[in-house]
Amino acid sequence: MxxxxxxxxxxxxxxxxxxxxxxxxxxxxxxxxxxxxxxxxxxxxxxxxxxxxxxxxxxxxxxxxxxxxxxxxxxxxxxxxxxxxxxxxxxxxxxxxxxxxxxxAPSEPATPGLSTPLQQPLPGRMTMTPRSAPSVSRATSVSSTGRGSSGGPSGPTEDFRLRKKVLLKNQELASLHRELVMSGQITESEFWEGREALLLAEASQESQKRGRPGQLVDPRPESVAGGDIKIVVTPQLVHDMFEEFPVVAKAYNETVPRQLSEAEFWKRYFQSRLFHRHRASVRSSATQFVIKDDPIFDKYVEEEDDGLEPRRQRDDEVDLLVNLLATQEDHTEACHTSCAERRC
Known part of the structure; x- marks a missing residue:
C-alpha cells in the first residue's frame, strides 16, 4: 500500500x-x-x-x-x-x-508586504488571519484621465506597486485598508474605487525626473612648495565635469591621446580661458590661476553654431532693388511653352 x-x-x-x-x-x-x-x-x-x-x-x-x-x-x-x-x-x-x-486569477500580482497584522480581535470572537501573498486582489487600473480601466497601460503589477507606496505613506489609509480589505469586508477593487486620484498623484510624482544638483563643479586648488598650485583630478571629478560641461568631454575625446596625454590635457585645461569661464562663479580662488592662450582650448570657448541665425552680420551693403529684366529671356521661353500647351 x-x-x-x-x-x-x-x-x-x-x-x-x-x-x-x-x-x-x-x-x-x-x-x-x-x-x-x-x-x-x-x-x-x-x-x-x-x-x-x-x-x-x-x-x-x-x-x-x-x-x-x-x-x-x-x-x-x-x-x-x-x-x-x-x-x-x-x-x-x-x-x-x-x-x-x-x-x-493568474493575472493578479503577488502582493508581498501588504499582509500586515490585523487589529486586535474582540474577545470571544473569531478573527481572520492575514492571508498569504496572492490573496489580495488587484484594484482597477487607473488611466491618465483618472477613470478606471481593467487593462490600462500601467498593468496590474504597476497598479499594485503604486497602491503599496500610497499605503506606506498614509498610515490612516493603511489602517483602513487592513480593517476593511484584509478582514474580507470589501474587495481590493472596491476599496480603491474613488481613490484613483491618490494613485495618479503618486504616478505623477514618480514620473518627474530629478535634475542635477544646483552646486557647480568646483575643483579645489591646493598650494604646494615653491608657490605652485595643485589640483587632484579624481575619477569622480572627471565624471562631474563631463556631466556639467559637455564641451570639456568633447575636447577630451578629440585630443586625448592623439594630441595630448591625459595629464597634459588637464594641466592645460586648468590654465585655459575655457576653464576660467566655467568657474567664473567661484569668486574666492579665481585669481589663483594664470590664464594662458591655448590654441586647442580657445576654439572651444565659443559656443557651437546652432544654425538658427547667422553668427556674424554681413558688413557689405545689399541692393534692395531687383533687376527683373535680368531673367527676361527665361520668362519669355516659359511663356511660349505655356502658350503652346494651351494652344494659344
Whole structure:
C-alpha cells in the first residue's frame, strides 16, 4: 500500500467529537477517535479562507472556509501543544489558499508586504488571519484621465506597486485598508474605487525626473612648495565635469591621446580661458590661476553654431532693388511653352 505523506497531524475536535486532524499535499481530513477511515475529507483545492481564534484564548480553534461555502468547518485543537499545532496547520493552509487564489486569477500580482497584522480581535470572537501573498486582489487600473480601466497601460503589477507606496505613506489609509480589505469586508477593487486620484498623484510624482544638483563643479586648488598650485583630478571629478560641461568631454575625446596625454590635457585645461569661464562663479580662488592662450582650448570657448541665425552680420551693403529684366529671356521661353500647351 502506498505511504501517505502528512504535512501536519494533531488531535482536534470537530462538532464536539474528539479525533485526529491531518493535512496531506492533496486534502485535509478528520477522523473520529478510534476509527481508521476519515469522517471528513476536504480537497485542498477547495480551501478559500482561514480564521483563527484570538491568541491566548481558552479554546484554540481554526476555521477553514471553502469555495462556495463560507461557513466551512471549525476544528478545536485539544493537545497540550494546541497553539503550536494550530500555527503549523495555519502556515500550511495559508500557502495552499495562496496557491488556489493564484491559480484562479493568474493575472493578479503577488502582493508581498501588504499582509500586515490585523487589529486586535474582540474577545470571544473569531478573527481572520492575514492571508498569504496572492490573496489580495488587484484594484482597477487607473488611466491618465483618472477613470478606471481593467487593462490600462500601467498593468496590474504597476497598479499594485503604486497602491503599496500610497499605503506606506498614509498610515490612516493603511489602517483602513487592513480593517476593511484584509478582514474580507470589501474587495481590493472596491476599496480603491474613488481613490484613483491618490494613485495618479503618486504616478505623477514618480514620473518627474530629478535634475542635477544646483552646486557647480568646483575643483579645489591646493598650494604646494615653491608657490605652485595643485589640483587632484579624481575619477569622480572627471565624471562631474563631463556631466556639467559637455564641451570639456568633447575636447577630451578629440585630443586625448592623439594630441595630448591625459595629464597634459588637464594641466592645460586648468590654465585655459575655457576653464576660467566655467568657474567664473567661484569668486574666492579665481585669481589663483594664470590664464594662458591655448590654441586647442580657445576654439572651444565659443559656443557651437546652432544654425538658427547667422553668427556674424554681413558688413557689405545689399541692393534692395531687383533687376527683373535680368531673367527676361527665361520668362519669355516659359511663356511660349505655356502658350503652346494651351494652344494659344
Amino acid at each position: 502506498p505511504t501517505t505523506t502528512y504535512l501536519c497531524r494533531a488531535k482536534a475536535a470537530y462538532k464536539k467529537s474528539p479525533g485526529i486532524l491531518e493535512l496531506t499535499p492533496t486534502h485535509l481530513q478528520w477522523t473520529v477517535a478510534g476509527k481508521r477511515e476519515p469522517n471528513l475529507r476536504i480537497p485542498n483545492a477547495k480551501a478559500a479562507s482561514l480564521f483563527c481564534s484570538k491568541e491566548g484564548s481558552a479554546q484554540v480553534k481554526l476555521k477553514l472556509g471553502l469555495v462556495g461555502d463560507d461557513a466551512g468547518h471549525t476544528f478545536m485543537f485539544t493537545s497540550p501543544q494546541a497553539s503550536a499545532e494550530r500555527e503549523a496547520f495555519k502556515k500550511e493552509l495559508q500557502n495552499i489558499i495562496g496557491m488556489n487564489r493564484a491559480s484562479a
